[in-house]
Amino acid sequence: TEDEIIFDITERDNESLLFATWLTARIFFRAGAKMVQTSLPGLVLKSPSQLDEIWQYRYQGGKAKGFMIKQANLYSGHHFGGAIMGADRKSSFADETGECHDIKGLWVCDGSAFPTNCGVNCAMSIMLVARKNAEHFIEKVKRGESRGA
Incomplete structure (x- = not known):
């Protein structure tokens, strides 16, 4: 429709979002969080030892993972x-x-x-x-x- 805004997340955008997620989760754990609910599909971190699991959401080939429209909580x-x-x-x-x-x-x-x-x-x-x-x-x-x- 005329009033619809469509945007796509590039590989570079995804890397930036993954880094921001990693850094934010690290800060939360250092501040005493017991669990961090990420915006990545199905990824809930229960300890700082899980931080590197965020990087498993890097785009691979057909962009099957990562911050994808309608799969992650991204909005403006x-x-x-x-x-x-x-x-x-x-x-x-x-x-x-x-x-x-x-x-x-x-x-x-x-x-x-x-x-x-x-x-x-x-x-x-x-x-x-x-x-x-x-x-x-x-x-x-x-x-x-x-x-x-």
């Missing part, structure tokens, strides 16, 4: 970046109020205005930016500095 819940807000036109897409530098009347009011994810649930932050940008939009329209939708 909050999209960030791409239309970053900032004063500097060279390093940002929109100004501090969310209005695009180059296309007046185009406003950014979602997570794409952030340079990166803050690492916690971002719903409130996105709602605050959307509200503040909407307030700026309304004020500019009232002053005749921007056209409404």
Whole structure:
């Protein structure tokens, strides 16, 4: 469909994900975890001695193992970046109020205005930016500095 996003995980992506899984599991065990549930199909680690089992999920030939779409818990819940807000036109897409530098009347009011994810649930932050940008939009329209939708 038109609104469907399709992506594939390359061998390089898989290696990066395996390393991240290995490192995270190692940290969890060092912090005292008794078990680590990985995102790899069927792989639950019950001791640090099992860490190297992660590498058995390297792609082999027909990509029968590893992080594969619909087989591993991979998802993208909050999209960030791409239309970053900032004063500097060279390093940002929109100004501090969310209005695009180059296309007046185009406003950014979602997570794409952030340079990166803050690492916690971002719903409130996105709602605050959307509200503040909407307030700026309304004020500019009232002053005749921007056209409404």
